[in-house]
Structures are given as structure tokens and as C-alpha cells.
Amino acid sequence: EPEVTQTPSHQVTQMGQEVILRCVPISNHLYFYWYRQILGQKVEFLVSFYNNEISEKSEIFDDQFSVERPDGSNFTLKIRSTKLEDSAMYFCASSLQGRTGELFFGEGSRLTVL
Amino acid sequence: SQQGEEDPQALSIQEGENATMNCSYKTSINNLQWYRQNSGRGLVHLILIRSNEREKHSGRLRVTLDTSKKSSSLLITASRAADTASYFCATEGSNDYKLSFGAGTTVTVRA
Numbered sequence: 001e002p003e004v005t006q007t008p009s010h011q012v013t014q015m016g017q018e019v020i021l022r023c024v025p026i027s028n029h030l031y032f033y034w035y036r037q038i039l040g041q042k043v044e045f046l047v048s049f050y051n052n053e054i055s056e057k058s059e060i061f062d063d064q065f066s067v068e069r070p071d072g073s074n075f076t077l078k079i080r081s082t083k084l085e086d087s088a089m090y091f092c093a094s095s096l097q098g099r100t101g102e103l104f105f106g107e108g109s110r111l112t113v114l
Numbered sequence: 115s116q117q118g119e120e121d122p123q124a125l126s127i128q129e130g131e132n133a134t135m136n137c138s139y140k141t142s143i144n145n146l147q148w149y150r151q152n153s154g155r156g157l158v159h160l161i162l163i164r165s166n167e168r169e170k171h172s173g174r175l176r177v178t179l180d181t182s183k184k185s186s187s188l189l190i191t192a193s194r195a196a197d198t199a200s201y202f203c204a205t206e207g208s209n210d211y212k213l214s215f216g217a218g219t220t221v222t223v224r225a
Contacts, residue, residue: 031211
């Protein structure tokens with residue numbers, strides 16, 4: 001069964017360092033998302049992406065964040081200068097339909113900022 | 115905020131019992147979805163109900179939607195220990211291109 005894969009599963013970084021989280025969405029999906037979940041808390045929307053551009057982003061997704069689909073298969077989330085409060089589980093998701101469709105989530109990348 | 119809010123926050127039941135959790139939201143929606151998350155894992159889609167539907171079934175799951183009250187419920191019948199997980203409702207607003215998730219209900223099924 002097709003699945004969304006994310007790497008790394010866990011990354012530890014120092015405050016101020018750049019981090020890139022990678023995702024390989026399901027191959028025929030067209031819509032891509034990043035969410036994050038701080039331990040034990042709600043799942044927060046960061047950004048949605050379609051046709052090589054951002055469709056919608058949340059207030060969390062400030063200038064420190066960027067997304068890219070560099071090669072037609074990977075979908076990356078970059079945090080330029082990490083802060084302690086960026087520590088969270090980051091989930092990538094993809095869907096075939098942009099609206100009224102179910103999202104398929106990866107297993108997540110746990111980011112720990114020290 | 116469009117986010118759904120689940121109630122209760124936590125639920126502990128005996129195997130074989132039914133589990134019911136509720137979700138409320140604030141603005142008009144295209145659809146409402148329920149997801150499941152096992153501890154430390156990704157979210158898995160369970161069921162989607164459209165704004166013009168009132169009830170939907172999938173196996174042991176039953177979802178209702180009341181758009182006049184802006185609320186939904188998820189019923190898991192004949193629960194099993196393997197149903198232990200967090201359950202999240204997620205709404206897609208009429209003008210959104212994203213799903214907004216609530217804080218979830220943690221369900222523990224005791225063997």
C-alpha cells in the first residue's frame with residue numbers, strides 16, 4: 001500500500017541551526033501539507049502546497065519556515081534558525097484531492113531543539 | 115478559529131463497551147473527518163462525512179453530523195484493546211484548503 005515517508009525520524013539540533021525535514025508523498029498525490037504536534041497537544045496546521053506554490057499557511061509558518069518540492073518527488077520543510085519552541089513532531093501529509101479528500105500522513109519527524 | 119474541539123479529553127472503558135466522543139466546531143464546513151493516532155505514530159484517516167450527510171458507518175465506527183449544532187460524534191462499538199489511541203476530529207472550512215484539527219480524545223480500552 002502506498003505511504004508517505006518522512007526522514008529523519010528524529011533530529012536533535014542546537015538552537016539557531018538550520019533544519020531540513022524531508023517527505024516523500026504518495027506518488028500520484030497533488031496536494032501536500034505540513035503539520036506539527038507539540039508533545040501531547042493538538043495537531044497544528046503549518047502550510048499547504050499545490051502546483052509548486054503555497055496554497056495556505058498559518059501564523060506559525062513565519063519567515064523562518066519554507067517549503068520546497070525540489071525534484072517532483074520530495075517535499076521539504078526548512079526551518080532556518082531553530083528556536084526551543086520549534087521542538088515538536090512534524091508530520092507531512094498528502095492528498096489526491098485538494099478539498100473534501102482524506103489526508104495520508106507520514107509517521108512524523110521528531111525535532112528536538114537544545 | 116475553525117478548529118474542532120473534542121469532548122471528553124480522555125475516556126477509559128472496558129473491552130466490549132462502546133466509546134463515544136464528540137466534536138464541536140465554529141464555522142461552516144465542507145466536511146468533517148475523524149483520524150486516529152497511536153502513541154508516537156502518524157494520523158490515520160478513519161472516516162469522512164460531508165456537510166450534507168447526517169450519519170455514516172464504517173465497520174464498528176458510526177459518525178453523526180449535526181450542522182445546525184456544529185457538532186459531530188464518533189461512536190466505536192464493541193471496543194477492543196487495540197482501539198486504544200487518540201482520536202481527532204478535523205474540519206475543512208468552506209473557504210479553506212486545509213484541515214483544522216482539535217486537541218483529540220484519548221481513549222483507553224482496558225482488557
